[in-house]
Amino acid sequence: MKNPIFWTLSLLCCAFAFQAQQSLPARPATPVSVPQAVPICGGLAATGNVLENSSSPAPSSSPSPVAGDSGVIRGKVVYEGGEVRKLLNVIKDERTCGADDLVDESLLADANGGIKWAVVSISSEIKGGKSLDELPGDRVLDQSTCVYRPHVLLAGVNQEITINNMDHTLHNVRTASLMNSVVNKVQIYMPNMPHPSDKTTFKEPEVVNVLCDVHGWMKAYVHVVEHPYYAVTAADGSFEIGGVPPGKYTLHVWQEKLGEQDQQVEVTVGQAAEINFSYKTLK
Template identity: 35%
Template sequence: MRRLQVVAVLSVVAMLLTGARPGETQAPKQPYRIQSTAVAPVGVSALSGNTGVVEGTVLFSGSVPKRKPLRIETEEEVCLAKPHFDERLIVSARGEVRNVVVSLENPPPGSDPAALGSEFAVHQRNCTFVPHVVLVPVGVPLKVYNHDGILHNFHALGKRNRPFNLAQPKHRKVLQRKFRRPEIVPIKCDVHRWMKAYVVVVDHPFHAITDGEGHFRIEGLPPGRYGLHFWHETLGELEKQVTITAGQVTRIKVTYPAVTEPSY
């Protein structure tokens, strides 16, 4: 009985400190730093009898914002080969949000980011960074391709990682760079001011980026209770607690409140 009382008291204290109730989605907070986990490597498997999966959808509660065309004023023969629209808030007709970074805040010990893969790249096509948000593990080269045959530059504005600015003229088809510390790094091209993107540097594999249907999936989680953190460049940050059961898929939905339209 005494042990149960101690557990109950600790649970109440934890709730008071975090200000959250089980399963509650918290309001955005700023800023966010990708959590560091210095641990020995262990691989991540998909759904098995010993692990579980969390997947879900990120939604937008307001009226679906209309994407505005961008004003292109430089090297139009290349940059205007395809239409350009503001990428900072992409919401489907059903209110599903693209390019939300979903991160596990308390990853299990021994999580190896190598489970995310070995090849990570950003492509510059028609004066656009593709993808707009990309994951890359610490210490793994990020390759940057120039498909346009014109001058670009890859300007990384890190805080925990040293900022750098690399010119990429038309003859330099690919360059690569490593990041040493976890964080979300803004990227831009100074030659074409509308070109912006984000590199999400991680040191464990339990991250995902929502697709065009607002969907994400994180696999290989041991049973237990975890915190999920949601980051979007315009909508800000949310948190949600989830419970993972071995051999099962936990499905959730998270909704961002409406915001005013961003502007350059």
């Protein structure tokens, strides 16, 4: 058995240690680390126990030029005579060409007078901005049910154009212009063979007429251009030219039957300049 003095000293030491611990100041609580938001499947982010929608795209390293350093020109081209819709007189290859009523697109206007197939462009000098590769539309001209589609095509200088015969009949593609070489291609349909197709380019800026000597009513226009600030009007006559550097410009409109007009327009960064053209009723 241990000495009673040993037990007495042991009890005294424990008492002193307990009293010393109780007299110490309270230790602040250890901060809890909160995890950062972590992307998870489905476009959501987890932060603690909360799910947040993070479906918006990440900021682009190269911001859109339209939002940052350019503006937009938009408007309508209108015919004061109201709606115009005439049918073509199909007198040949009715089985292929006359399957549908073919509309005369040389002047086509909706119930509000909106003109389809007018061409709007900036005709004054443009400094900087977009490249010719950003010209709107495709460089493809189809012959379908004996109609050139589209009726009006935009093509840059030296940009390749594909011309297709989608019909089960013969077509002859012939161009008429002042400054470009004549294109004259016979495209013969052959059963069980790929449809005829040719490619061409134009080197000089101008409006090129495209005809078919087999079907005299067939006509299209290729606007050969040097910059991308062009637009072809939609079925309601509306147009929009985007990515335009700020400044004052001359805006030009062309329509094959009604002629040409010019107006002045000023473009401001981040803004849309509204401008409309109106053609008088033909007598």
